Structures are given as C-alpha cells and as structure tokens.
Amino acid sequence: MSTADLHGRDSRVPALIAAAALHAGLLALVIFYPAPAAMLPIGSSVPINIVSSAQLAAARAAVEAPRVQTAAAPAPIPAAPPQPPAAEPAPPAFSPAPARRQAAAPASRPSVQPQPQAADHFNFNRLLKDIGSSRRAGGPAASSAQRGAARLETSPSPRVGAGVALTQADQQALAGLIQQYWHPACGVPGAESLFIKVAMRLAPDGHATSVDLGGLDRSADPVKAAAAIRARAAAYAFAPRVPSHLFGELFTITFDSKRACASG
Amino acid sequence: MNAFRAAVLAIAVFCAAGLMIGAGPARADIAIDVDQANLQPMPLAIPDFAGSPVGAQIAQVITADLDGTGYFRALAPATYPAVALSVGVQPPFDPWRSVGAQGLLVGQVSTGADGRLNVDFRLWDVYAGQQLLATRLTATPDSWRTIAHQIADAVYEKLTGEKGYFDTRVVFVAESGSRTRKITRLAIMDQDGANPSYLTDGSTMVFSPRFSAKRQEITYMVLRPTGSSIYLKNLDTGREEVLGHFRGMTMAPRFSPDDSKVAFAAERNGMTDIYVMNLTNHTTRRLTSDLAIDTSPSFSPDGSQIVFNSDRDGSPQLYVMNADGSDAHRISFGSGRYTAPVWSPTGGLIAFVKQQGEVFDIGVMNPDGSGERILASSYFADEPCWSPNGRVIMFERKVVSGPSRLWTVDVSGHFLRQTPYPMAGSDPAWSPLLH
Numbered sequence: 001m002s003t004a005d006l007h008g009r010d011s012r013v014p015a016l017i018a019a020a021a022l023h024a025g026l027l028a029l030v031i032f033y034p035a036p037a038a039m040l041p042i043g044s045s046v047p048i049n050i051v052s053s054a055q056l057a058a059a060r061a062a063v064e065a066p067r068v069q070t071a072a073a074p075a076p077i078p079a080a081p082p083q084p085p086a087a088e089p090a091p092p093a094f095s096p097a098p099a100r101r102q103a104a105a106p107a108s109r110p111s112v113q114p115q116p117q118a119a120d121h122f123n124f125n126r127l128l129k130d131i132g133s134s135r136r137a138g139g140p141a142a143s144s145a146q147r148g149a150a151r152l153e154t155s156p157s158p159r160v161g162a163g164v165a166l167t168q169a170d171q172q173a174l175a176g177l178i179q180q181y182w183h184p185a186c187g188v189p190g191a192e193s194l195f196i197k198v199a200m201r202l203a204p205d206g207h208a209t210s211v212d213l214g215g216l217d218r219s220a221d222p223v224k225a226a227a228a229i230r231a232r233a234a235a236y237a238f239a240p241r242v243p244s245h246l247f248g249e250l251f252t253i254t255f256d257s258k259r260a261c262a263s264g
Numbered sequence: 265m266n267a268f269r270a271a272v273l274a275i276a277v278f279c280a281a282g283l284m285i286g287a288g289p290a291r292a293d294i295a296i297d298v299d300q301a302n303l304q305p306m307p308l309a310i311p312d313f314a315g316s317p318v319g320a321q322i323a324q325v326i327t328a329d330l331d332g333t334g335y336f337r338a339l340a341p342a343t344y345p346a347v348a349l350s351v352g353v354q355p356p357f358d359p360w361r362s363v364g365a366q367g368l369l370v371g372q373v374s375t376g377a378d379g380r381l382n383v384d385f386r387l388w389d390v391y392a393g394q395q396l397l398a399t400r401l402t403a404t405p406d407s408w409r410t411i412a413h414q415i416a417d418a419v420y421e422k423l424t425g426e427k428g429y430f431d432t433r434v435v436f437v438a439e440s441g442s443r444t445r446k447i448t449r450l451a452i453m454d455q456d457g458a459n460p461s462y463l464t465d466g467s468t469m470v471f472s473p474r475f476s477a478k479r480q481e482i483t484y485m486v487l488r489p490t491g492s493s494i495y496l497k498n499l500d501t502g503r504e505e506v507l508g509h510f511r512g513m514t515m516a517p518r519f520s521p522d523d524s525k526v527a528f529a530a531e532r533n534g535m536t537d538i539y540v541m542n543l544t545n546h547t548t549r550r551l552t553s554d555l556a557i558d559t560s561p562s563f564s565p566d567g568s569q570i571v572f573n574s575d576r577d578g579s580p581q582l583y584v585m586n587a588d589g590s591d592a593h594r595i596s597f598g599s600g601r602y603t604a605p606v607w608s609p610t611g612g613l614i615a616f617v618k619q620q621g622e623v624f625d626i627g628v629m630n631p632d633g634s635g636e637r638i639l640a641s642s643y644f645a646d647e648p649c650w651s652p653n654g655r656v657i658m659f660e661r662k663v664v665s666g667p668s669r670l671w672t673v674d675v676s677g678h679f680l681r682q683t684p685y686p687m688a689g690s691d692p693a694w695s696p697l698l699h
Contacts, residue, residue, distance in 0.1 A: 039462075040438070040451065040460050040461050040462050041461045041462070042461065042462040042463070042464075042465055043461055043462075043463070043502075044463070044502030044504075045498075045499060045500055045501055045502030046433070046452055046461070046463075046480070046499045046500070047500065048480065048500065048698050049403060049404070049406075049407035049410040049698075050403060050404075050407075051401050051402065051403040051407060051410055051411055051414055051699065052401070052402045052403070053399050053400065053401050053402075053414075054399065054400045054402075055398060055399060055400075056351070056384055056386065056398035056399060056400055057352075057398075058395075058398075059351070059352055059353055059354045059386060059395060059398070060352055060353045060354065061353075061354050166294060171294075171295070171296055171297070174294075174296050175296050175297060175298045175299075175300070176300075178296065178298050179298050179300045179301050179302060180302055181302065181366070181391070182298060182301045182302055183301065183302050183303070183304070183305070183306040183335075183366070184301050184303075185335055185423070185424040185425065185426075186301075186303060187334075187335075187655070187674075187675060187676055188424050188425055188426050189426070189610050189612060189654075190425070191424070191425060199293070211392070221425070222421060222422075222425040222426070223424075223425030223426065224425070225425060226421075226422065226423055226424050226425035227425065229389060229392075229396065229422070229423065230306070230423070232389070232391075232392050233366050233389055233390075233391045233392055234298075234391075236389075236391035236392045236393075237361075237366075237391040246294065249293070249294050250293040250294065251293060251294045251295075251296060252293045252294070252295045252296070253295075253296045253298060254295070254296070254297045254298065255298050255301075256297065256298065256299040257301075259299035259300075260298070260299055260300055260301035260303075261301070261303075263299075263300055263301075263303075
C-alpha cells in the first residue's frame with residue numbers, strides 16, 4: 001500500500017463521516033418531525049340525528065319474576081311485607097334506650113318491638129357523635145332522663161306524641177340523620193329557596209307506610225318536582241334508621257334548601 | 265224515667281271518658297327541621313344497558329355526561345350488586361340501597377325490524393322504590409351517542425328540574441400550523457368532544473363563531489386583506505350569507521335572544537364601537553359613540569340589555585347598557601382588566617375574563633356587578649361561553665405556553681376539566697339543545 005493510497009483513504013474519512021452524519025440527521029428528522037394534525041372531515045352542513053321517543057309501559061313488579069330477581073342475588077329479596085332494609089350502610093350503634101323513654105311509652109304499645117336489626121336502640125349522644133354535628137353543646141349526657149329538667153328548659157317546645165318527648169337536641173340528631181341522604185340541587189335557579197315539607201308515617205314495624213309531599217313531586221314546576229323527589233328519597237332513606245321507640249309515629253320533616261345551600 | 269235517662273247519661277259519660285283515657289295524650293307529629301344537607305353529588309348507579317354491545321357504550325356516555333355536572337356521582341361498576349336487571353321488571357331495591365345508590369338507571373337496547381335502534385330505559389328512585397322515568401328512544405344505529413346524550417338530559421332534568429345540556433354541539437376555531445403561519449378553521453363537535461369536523465377549509469382566517477340561541481345557526485367573522493366580513497351560516501342546510509363587509513376590523517358578532525338581531529363591534533374612522541344589525545333588513549344601528557374601544561357585546565336573555573367591554577375609564581372594564589344604547593353604566597370595579605363578558609342564558613350571571621398581572625381568570629358576577637367569583641385561573645384564558653342551561657362555561661385555556669385547548673368549568677368552580685377534543689382550539693360557542 002502506497003503512501004498515496006493512505007493519503008487518499010485519509011482524505012475520504014471526513015467525507016464519509018459527513019455523509020453518515022447527514023443520513024443520521026435525515027433519519028432523525030423523519031423520526032422526530034411532528035406529524036401533521038389529523039385532518040378532520042369537512043362538511044358544509046351538520047345534520048341532526050333524529051331520535052323519536054315514547055313512554056314505556058309500566059314495569060312488572062319484581063315479585064312477578066322472582067327467579068330472575070333472586071337467582072343471581074347474593075342477598076335474597078325478602079318476600080315478606082316491606083321491612084327496613086337489612087343491608088343499609090351501617091347505622092350508628094345505639095345503646096339501650098333510656099329508662100324514662102321506655103317508661104313513657106304508652107301501655108298500648110309494646111315496650112320491645114320485634115325488629116330485624118339488633119342495633120336499633122337509640123342513643124342521641126352517640127348518634128350526634130357519629131354524624132359529627134357541631135351544633136349541639138355536647139357533654140356526656142346520653143339521654144333526656146339524665147338531662148332532667150335542664151333539658152326541658154333548653155327545649156322550649158318539647159314534642160309530645162303518643163308519650164314520646166323529643167328535646168331540641170333529639171330533633172337535631174334526627175335531622176342529622178336525614179341530612180346525610182339529602183342532596184339538594186344547589187345552584188339550580190329556584191332550587192335554593194325552597195322549603196319542602198314531607199309528612200312520613202312509620203308503621204309499628206318501622207317501615208314508612210306513607211310519604212306525603214303534598215303533591216309537590218307532581219308540580220308543574222320541574223325544579224320543585226325535582227326538589228321534592230330528592231327530599232322524598234332522604235325521608236325514605238331515613239326511615240330505617242329511626243329508633244324503634246319512634247315507630248308508628250308521624251314525622252313532619254321540613255327541608256330548608258336556602259340554609260342548606262348557603263352552608264355549602 | 266228520669267232515673268233511666270240519668271243512668272244512660274252516666275254510662276255514656278263513663279264510656280266517653282274511658283275512650284279518651286284509652287286514647288292517651290293527644291297525638292302530635294314529630295317535627296324535624298333539616299337545614300343542613302349532604303352537598304356531595306347524588307350517587308347514581310348506571311349499569312351497562314343490556315341487549316347489545318352498544319349498551320355498554322351508551323352507559324359510558326351517560327355516565328360521563330352526568331359525572332361532569334357536579335350534581336351526580338356515578339358509582340363504580342365494581343360496587344354494583346350481582347343482581348339481574350331487566351328494563352321490564354321492577355328491580356330489587358335493597359341491594360342497590362346497600363351500595364348507596366339513590367338513583368338507578370336501567371336500560372335495554374334492541375334492534376327493530378327496520379334496523380333502527382330501540383333503547384328503553386327506566387330511572388328508579390332507589391330509596392322510595394318508585395319509577396321516575398320510563399321512555400323508549402328510537403333512532404338509526406349510528407345515532408347511539410345522541411340517544412345516550414338525550415337519556416342523560418332526561419335524567420338530569422328529572423333530578424334537578426332544569427334542562428340538560430348534553431345533546432348539544434360546540435362550534436369553535438380549530439388551530440393548526442406554526443405561530444407565524446397559523447391556520448384557522450371553523451369546526452364543530454359534540455359538547456363532549458366527539459364527532460369533530462371542519463366547516464371551513466382553512467383558506468381564510470375565521471374568528472368569533474357564535475351560536476343562535478334557538479336555531480342551529482351561527483355567525484362568524486372572516487378576516488381578509490381587504491377587510492372583514494360577518495357571515496351567517498345555517499348548520500342544517502349549509503346555507504351561508506354575508507351579513508356585511510367592513511373595511512376595518514369587526515369583532516364578536518353575537519345574536520340577540522330572539523335571533524332577530526346581531527350585535528357586534530366594528531372599527532370605523534379609528535373608533536371601535538358597538539353596532540346592532542337587524543337580520544331582516546340588514547340595517548345597522550350604532551349603539552356607542554365615544555373615543556374608547558367598546559367591544560364584546562352580549563345580550564341579556566330578555567334582550568333588554570347588553571353587557572360589553574370598554575376602556576372608557578382608562579382600563580378595560582365591563583359595562584351594561586339598555587339594548588338601545590342608553591344608560592351605559594360600569595359594573596366591574598375590581599382590580600385587573602375585565603374582558604369578554606357573556607350573559608348567561610338564565611340571566612343570573614355574567615361570565616368574564618379577568619387579567620391580573622400574568623394570571624387570567626374566568627369568573628362570574630351578578631348583572632349589577634356584585635357577587636364576583638373566580639372559577640378558574642390560568643396562564644391564559646379567553647372567550648368564555650355558556651352551556652344552554654347556564655350550568656357550565658366552556659373557554660379556551662393554556663395551562664402553560666403552547667396551543668390553546670378547550671376547557672369547561674361549572675358555575676360552582678369545582679369541576680374544571682379539559683374537553684376530550686385532542687387538538688388546539690379557541691373561541692368556543694355552545695349550541696342550544698338539539699332535541
């Protein structure tokens with residue numbers, strides 16, 4: 001190999017490097033150059049998809065298809081008359097009801113109701129703790145019997161129905177139970193200033209026999225009707241959590257959307 | 265005889281007394297006042313619709329629609345109880361109560377003899393055990409998304425009382441190209457970002473598309489070297505007409521609520537003022553005439569007033585005037601520059617852009633200027649527009665430098681999200697409901 005050849009090879013090295021770099025650059029450009037945005041179809045008009053609607057016939061009752069309803073269900077649906085659902089989200093664990101309450105129960109009512117759930121004794125103090133209510137002054141008192149006369153003084157209008165006296169704190173505790181299930185549509189014009197009154201009667205076994213909205217759920221005003229539906233759902237959800245000594249009572253529940261929405 | 269009467273009377277009194285004693289104390293109801301609430305979204309269960317693979321897709325679209333409102337929270341399908349559901353049979357409610365569902369939507373998809381899609385659905389109040397809705401929707405199979413949106417609208421309206429906004433479209437400016445050679449096309453998509461398509465080919469610069477309040481009709485502006493033009497386009501027919509040519513810049517044409525007029529800002533003789541064009545005879549009337557820059561007019565829902573932006577007091581602020589141009593008065597007094605006001609379709613709020621330093625906010629205020637609330641802050645934000653029910657605002661936004669994307673935020677400010685449209689977009693305008 002001559003010196004000239006060596007010189008010749010040496011002189012081709014930079015050219016080869018440059019060519020390789022150029023190819024590498026082109027390859028990188030092809031790989032990394034941002035792809036143009038996908039082109040969308042172009043149309044001069046955008047037709048509306050026509051959808052027709054019709055009302056469905058009434059659904060068959062679940063009992064008409066018991067096999068379908070119960071076969072795949074892990075918890076069979078009770079065929080007996082409606083009862084408070086057994087699988088509700090865990091209610092507060094109530095301690096035995098205070099003596100005064102049981103003593104105050106009318107003789108015509110059983111002192112111990114047959115109940116499907118064991119945890120249906122009422123302890124407002126525990127309940128208040130569970131629902132995190134901050135409105136009550138608090139304290140260790142677990143029942144109005146322990147509070148004695150002082151409770152009556154702080155409760156200007158104790159409710160007396162069939163021998164059941166509820167203090168203001170008791171009512172607040174019940175309200176705290178209901179509010180967990182009440183989802184008002186705050187922000188909807190007109191929905192934030194509604195007062196919805198729901199009358200709910202509990203049967204002696206504790207299930208809601210009637211929930212009366214005074215026809216508000218059939219209101220021509222869709223905002224009122226929707227608000228009534230939401231309040232009714234809260235009342236029904238509340239019913240299974242009512243302590244047993246209040247079974248058979250008539251509850252009048254007033255939902256104050258204005259204050260509830262303002263608190264958010 | 266008298267003795268007999270006395271005896272009967274005594275017995276009667278005795279019985280009456282006995283009855284009263286037996287009745288015990290007078291019964292009174294238990295009154296409970298509830299003034300606090302669970303302000304979390306209402307939990308709903310929306311299982312896949314049965315009968316067809318498209319049933320799962322329909323359920324997904326409904327779920328996405330309702331989840332984005334802030335009023336509803338679709339429960340995770342993994343939590344659903346293993347119970348059989350049929351649209352024709354009342355469902356067992358206890359298993360659904362146990363997972364916390366307040367509403368249950370059950371649907372069934374079938375194909376008719378004519379090949380059309382039948383979608384039956386029922387909405388159940390789980391706690392009350394009552395049916396709230398029961399409807400069959402029928403359409404061509406390719407309209408399944410429209411069916412899903414209409415079901416979401418029906419559920420939304422039943423449970424809130426106000427009309428939904430899911431079966432709607434958004435027209436906007438799709439942007440592509442480099443910053444120096446930007447290509448803008450008029451584009452349209454479903455409100456959830458699906459089915460995007462272009463309405464113009466990119467050969468002209470387009471701006472400020474605005475939807476009619478009632479019809480599937482838009483106005484938009486085209487900029488050419490010779491000046492600017494305002495176009496009116498019917499989306500159903502594709503028919504297009506030029507409302508006017510202007511030598512200077514025109515901006516932000518916007519319909520009146522009754523679609524009889526279009527308000528816009530135009531530059532003439534070095535002054536930018538607000539004009540109104542009658543769409544019947546195309547006559548134009550000037551509403552403002554001052555040395556300031558007056559732009560971005562937007563009618564109140566009753567058409568009696570216009571909110572606009574002006575720098576007549578030194579910096580861009582918001583003003584409200586009567587629709588004839590009288591009684592203009594300032595409503596924004598906060599720090600910063602207020603622009604792009606838009607009156608909500610329900611009339612209760614005005615959306616705006618507020619610039620403070622290098623931060624752009626999307627906010628709302630009452631029409632008298634009170635109650636200002638900032639809903640979203642960004643590196644850049646502009647051109648808010650309202651959903652037809654006034655619940656959600658869509659706007660263009662840059663989180664950092666880069667192309668603008670379309671975002672939505674609800675009026676509570678809690679639910680800020682980017683639309684699924686994957687490309688750069690600006691200047692959105694929301695259609696009225698399609699059904």
